Amino acid sequence: MRISHSAAALITTNSLLACVSGYSFEQSTYTNESEVPFYGLSPPVYPTPEGNGKSSLAWAAAYVKAREFVAQLDLEEKVNLTVGYQTSVCHGHTGSVPRLGFGGLCFEDGPSGIRGQDFVSAFPAGSHLAATWDKNLMYAYGKAIAEEEKGKGVNVILGPVGGPAGRVTRGGRVWEGPGPDPYLIGIQLGQLVTGIQDNGVIACSKHWLFNEQEYRRLPTINYGEAMSSNVDDLTMHELYAWPFMNALRAGSGAVMCSYQRANNSYSCQNSKLMNGVLKTELGFEGFVVSDWGGQQSGVASANAGLDVVMPWFGWWQNLTTMVTNGSVSIERLDDMATRQMASYYFLKQDEKYPDLSISPYNVQHPIIDVRDNHSQLIREIGAAGTVLVKNTNKTLPLKASTARFVSIFGYDAEVKAEAWEDPTRYGGGYDVNWGWNTFNGTLITGGGSGSNSPPYVVSPFQAIQQRVVANKGMLRWDFFSGNPTVEASTQVCLVFINSYSSESFDRLSLTDEFSDNLVNNVATNCSNTVVVLHAAGTRLVESWIDNENVTAVIYAGLPGQEAGSSLVDILFGDVTPSGKLSHTVARKEEDYGEVLNSTIDYSAFPQSNFTEGVYIDYRAFDRNGTVPRFEFGFGLSYTTFTYSNISIVQRDNVSVAEYPSKNISIVQGGHPELWDVLFEISAVITNTGEVAGAEVAQLYLGIPTAPVRQLRGFDKVMVQPEEAATALFEVTRRDLSTWDVVAQEWKLQKANYTVSIGASSRDLRLNSTIVL
The missing domain is CATH 3.40.50.1700 (Glycoside hydrolase family 3 C-terminal domain)
Incomplete structure (x- = not known):
C-alpha cells in the first residue's frame, strides 16, 4: 500500500506520542485477519519491557550484577553507557565508568573476521558457510572468530547476519548471510551465536529487521526518507523474524536494529518490532544497538526500545534532558544501562577479559597474532x-x-x-x-x-x-x-x-x-x-x-x-x-519475478511492498511451476548415494497440543514449548560409489495452508563406500506450526503433513505423512 505524505507524518507523530500498554503474547483485540494493521502501518507498543533475567539461571545471575552496578551510577554515567563513540581504535565503543573499573564495550566488524586489523584471519563469507550445510563447521566458525575477537580484547562482534534474508536476488549484502531460507538461516545463526558466546564474546545478531536492499536504505537530503519495507504480520513471523528466534534461543547478548523504515517507522524507533516482538514476544534479555548512523530520533528511539546508539553524532546529547523533563522515564534509562551490563556479565567479561589491543592500521604497534591454526x-x-x-x-x-x-x-x-x-x-x-x-x-x-x-x-x-x-x-x-x-x-x-x-x-x-x-x-x-x-x-x-x-x-x-x-x-x-x-x-x-531487483522509488516517502509474502526463492519457484537451472539444496559429489528406510517416531514425553500452554513464561527465543521436539525422523543413506563422501540429507515438510514444501531439517553424514549412515532430524513444535495473525500465536493444525527427504528441494527420495 501507499500512503500520502500527510499520513506518513501522522504515523510518525502517533508513534512519538502513543503510550500503549497491555500488549501480551496471549491476548489480541483482533477478531479477523483483515483487522491486523501490520502492513504499511506499524502499531505502537509501549512501554519497553524491562529485562528481567528469567530466561535462565545464567541470565538471572547476570541481572543481579547488572542492577547492582547501575544502582551505583549517577544520571550522567547512566546516559554515557547508552552512547556509542566511533574511535580510531574500535568501530564503536560505549561510554565508560572509570571509577568502577568499567572501560565500556568495544564493538568490531565483523561477521567473517575482524576488519581493518593485522594478524587476523579472513574467514569465508556467511553464504559460503551456509553452502556447507554443516552444523559442526558453523559452530567451529563462530568459535574461531570469537577467539580472534577476544584475543584482540573486543567485547562485541557485529555478527552473525540473519538479515538480509536474501529476498532481493540482486541485493548488495545477500552474501553476508546464509540465503533465502529461514530454517537454514536460523540453524546457522544459532550455531554461530553459540560458538561465539561459548568463547566469551557478545554476539550482536543483525539486522533487525527487513533490511533487504541497499538502495535508499538511509534518509538523504536530496531524496527524503529511507525506503519502507512493508511486511505483513504472518510473513514477518514465518520468514524474517524466524531465524532470529534461533539466535535468541542460543543466548545472543545483543541485536542490531537496521537502517530502513519498517511499515513506515524507522527500524531503530519501531516500537512494534523492538518492544512488541523482540523484547516481549521473543523475551530478549540483551540490548539493542543501532546500525551505525541508523538512529533517526531521540525520544522516539529510546521509548521504542533502542538501548545503545552507534555512533553518537550528537543525537544522544540531550538524553539527560529527556530524562529530566520526563520525555524518557528514569526506568527506561535504567533498563537501557542494565541490559548492556547484563550481557557483559552474562558472558563473564568481568572475569579476566583480555585488554583491548586494537590499533589503527597506519600506527606502529606491537604484533598481537590471534590466528592460531x-x-x-x-x-x-x-x-x-x-x-x-x-x-x-x-x-x-x-x-x-x-x-x-x-x-x-x-x-x-x-x-x-x-x-x-x-x-x-x-x-x-x-x-x-x-x-x-x-x-x-x-x-x-x-x-x-x-x-x-x-x-x-x-x-x-x-x-x-x-x-x-x-x-x-x-x-x-x-x-x-x-x-x-x-x-x-x-x-x-x-x-x-x-x-x-x-x-x-x-x-x-x-x-x-x-x-x-x-x-x-x-x-x-x-x-x-x-x-x-x-x-x-x-x-x-x-x-x-x-x-x-x-x-x-x-x-x-x-x-x-x-x-x-x-x-x-x-x-x-x-x-x-x-x-x-x-x-x-x-x-x-525474469524467473525471480518482482524480487529480482531492489525497489526503485523516487518519492519522499519510498515504499517497498513485500506482496510476495513468504514466497521467495524455491517457495516461489514451486508455487509458480518455474523450472530452475539448479534448485535450492542441489550439489553433486564424486560418489553416489541412495536413500531408504524412512522412520517417523513421535516423542512420548511431550504433548502434541494444538495450542501452546499460556501459563508458561516467555523466555529468550519465544514460548519455550515451541522448541519441544515432537517427532524424530530418520533415513538411511548408503554410499553406492567408489570414494568416501559426505551427503546432506534434507527434510522438507508440506504444512497445510503454507508453501507446498519448506525446509525443516538437514543432516550431513559422512559415508564410506558400500557403507551406510543414518540421517537424523528432530522436528519441533515450531517446525510444524504456522502463525495465527488473529490469535497472535503459533498454532498446529489438525491435518496431514507431508514428509519428504532427499538430496535437494526437487530431488526428494523418500515420502511419508505425519497426521495431527
Whole structure:
C-alpha cells in the first residue's frame, strides 16, 4: 500500500506520542485477519519491557550484577553507557565508568573476521558457510572468530547476519548471510551465536529487521526518507523474524536494529518490532544497538526500545534532558544501562577479559597474532562450501595423468599485482576492500562492513601451480585476455570468473558479458573446459552451461584467505565435494519475478511492498511451476548415494497440543514449548560409489495452508563406500506450526503433513505423512 505524505507524518507523530500498554503474547483485540494493521502501518507498543533475567539461571545471575552496578551510577554515567563513540581504535565503543573499573564495550566488524586489523584471519563469507550445510563447521566458525575477537580484547562482534534474508536476488549484502531460507538461516545463526558466546564474546545478531536492499536504505537530503519495507504480520513471523528466534534461543547478548523504515517507522524507533516482538514476544534479555548512523530520533528511539546508539553524532546529547523533563522515564534509562551490563556479565567479561589491543592500521604497534591454526578450519570450510553443479563423464577430480598440461584463464585466478601495492585493499572502506571490483583478482569476500582483512591470499593460480609442479606437469596462463590462445596440447582448461557485490549498492545484473564471452571463447578451442565461479550471490550461467565443451562447473562461493587451497582440494579429489546451493539458480533473471531487483522509488516517502509474502526463492519457484537451472539444496559429489528406510517416531514425553500452554513464561527465543521436539525422523543413506563422501540429507515438510514444501531439517553424514549412515532430524513444535495473525500465536493444525527427504528441494527420495 501507499500512503500520502500527510499520513506518513501522522504515523510518525502517533508513534512519538502513543503510550500503549497491555500488549501480551496471549491476548489480541483482533477478531479477523483483515483487522491486523501490520502492513504499511506499524502499531505502537509501549512501554519497553524491562529485562528481567528469567530466561535462565545464567541470565538471572547476570541481572543481579547488572542492577547492582547501575544502582551505583549517577544520571550522567547512566546516559554515557547508552552512547556509542566511533574511535580510531574500535568501530564503536560505549561510554565508560572509570571509577568502577568499567572501560565500556568495544564493538568490531565483523561477521567473517575482524576488519581493518593485522594478524587476523579472513574467514569465508556467511553464504559460503551456509553452502556447507554443516552444523559442526558453523559452530567451529563462530568459535574461531570469537577467539580472534577476544584475543584482540573486543567485547562485541557485529555478527552473525540473519538479515538480509536474501529476498532481493540482486541485493548488495545477500552474501553476508546464509540465503533465502529461514530454517537454514536460523540453524546457522544459532550455531554461530553459540560458538561465539561459548568463547566469551557478545554476539550482536543483525539486522533487525527487513533490511533487504541497499538502495535508499538511509534518509538523504536530496531524496527524503529511507525506503519502507512493508511486511505483513504472518510473513514477518514465518520468514524474517524466524531465524532470529534461533539466535535468541542460543543466548545472543545483543541485536542490531537496521537502517530502513519498517511499515513506515524507522527500524531503530519501531516500537512494534523492538518492544512488541523482540523484547516481549521473543523475551530478549540483551540490548539493542543501532546500525551505525541508523538512529533517526531521540525520544522516539529510546521509548521504542533502542538501548545503545552507534555512533553518537550528537543525537544522544540531550538524553539527560529527556530524562529530566520526563520525555524518557528514569526506568527506561535504567533498563537501557542494565541490559548492556547484563550481557557483559552474562558472558563473564568481568572475569579476566583480555585488554583491548586494537590499533589503527597506519600506527606502529606491537604484533598481537590471534590466528592460531584457523587457516586449517578456513581451508576445510572453503572446500566444504564449494558446490559442484556439472561434471560430465567424471571430468573431475583431475588426475596427474590427465592434467599434466593445464591452462588457466580469467581475471579471478590470481591476485592482481597492484592490489598488493595498496594497503587500503586490506579491509578498508566500502569500495576499497579486498576484491573490490570484478577485475581486481580472485574474489574471497564481498564488500563493506561484512568484509575482512586477509593476512595473505592463496590464489587459485598459486595453489594449482604448486600441485601441477608436484605432478611434474606444466602450466600456461592468461589472466586478462577476453579471447585467449589455447595451446593445442592442453589437457584441461580452467576458466576463473567472479561476480562481486557490496554493502551500499545493489547489483545491476546476475551476469556479465565479458565473463560469459571468456568462457565461450575458451570452450570453442578447448574440449575440456572447467569453469570456476566465485560469487557474492546468485550468478546465472545460461550462456554457456549447455556448451558440450564445458565439462565441469564449480560454484566456489566466497571462501576466504585459503581460496586456492580449498579449491585444489576439490579439483584434485583430496576432498569429495559436498556443498549444496543455499539459493536457487534460475534459467533467466525474469524467473525471480518482482524480487529480482531492489525497489526503485523516487518519492519522499519510498515504499517497498513485500506482496510476495513468504514466497521467495524455491517457495516461489514451486508455487509458480518455474523450472530452475539448479534448485535450492542441489550439489553433486564424486560418489553416489541412495536413500531408504524412512522412520517417523513421535516423542512420548511431550504433548502434541494444538495450542501452546499460556501459563508458561516467555523466555529468550519465544514460548519455550515451541522448541519441544515432537517427532524424530530418520533415513538411511548408503554410499553406492567408489570414494568416501559426505551427503546432506534434507527434510522438507508440506504444512497445510503454507508453501507446498519448506525446509525443516538437514543432516550431513559422512559415508564410506558400500557403507551406510543414518540421517537424523528432530522436528519441533515450531517446525510444524504456522502463525495465527488473529490469535497472535503459533498454532498446529489438525491435518496431514507431508514428509519428504532427499538430496535437494526437487530431488526428494523418500515420502511419508505425519497426521495431527
